[in-house]
Amino acid sequence: MPELPEVETTRRGIAPHLEGRRFDGAVIRQGRLRQPVPVDLGERIAGHGIRSIDRRAKYLLIDCSVGFLIIHLGMSGSLRILPAATPPSPHDHVDLLLGERLLRYRDPRRFGMILWYIGDLADHPLLRELGPEPLSEAFSGDHLYRASRGRRIPVKRLIMENRVVVGVGNIYANESLFLAGIHPRRAANRIAAARYQVLARRIQEVLRRAIARGGTTLRDFQNQEGKPGYFQQELRVYGRAGLPCPDCGTTIRQETIAQRSSFLCVRCQR
């Protein structure tokens, strides 16, 4: 479910309900996520003002004055603000209590994380190695080109590496490579600088548009208000195997690249 636009949509949805408030505690029904949820999470977060809700890559960072909540949604996680009395469904693993309401974490596959961290976020092991935000000044075609030198991996893998650039997951990697006219399997070090300029712009465009549409709903992504995202209506190749390329009509192919489904037009992408 969540790539960068979905995480950003979630952040924007929950932030107004959290800023300036304070958590009362937590209810952990299932703490075995990708990393264990701290058993004393409720005591840690209780009673301290929530200063801000930020995002780095696909991590949500909630500043609780005395420490940070670091939340990752994994493949199937979601967060919603609900009335405190709302009964939990089977995969509603954690509630962060907010008085008359709560912030509920649901994650059927349990690939996500809820961590507590005291210290400088720039030093956190999960955050310190990350590359630039794709929508920041630090990200550019030059950056991609430099990162690609000496790398023989398929370009699709390169742009999905968090050390190179964060937040480009499988959907948007497929989409941006199509929009840039680059074959996803092309070796990263055999792409000219000028084409990386195009690719960087396409990555930014597709992410901006997806954020503006509230993310992509493939199966069941819902934002904080329980509404779906609408970007899937604008997907050009992702999930469209067997259908005609929107630009030239050639049948879109599905191939596996680096263990992930890839969709491409062999005529438009070289």
Add this chain to the structure above:
DNA sequence: ACAGTAACCTGTTTGC
């Protein structure tokens, strides 16, 4: 350092 694979876990879709 780089490249490739397996693993984490469960729900849904696909294929026989």
Add this chain to the structure above:
DNA sequence: TGCAAACAGGTTACTG
């Protein structure tokens, strides 16, 4: 129709 296999938005740890 029923059942098992394949597959799914992410990331890390491990191997060669």
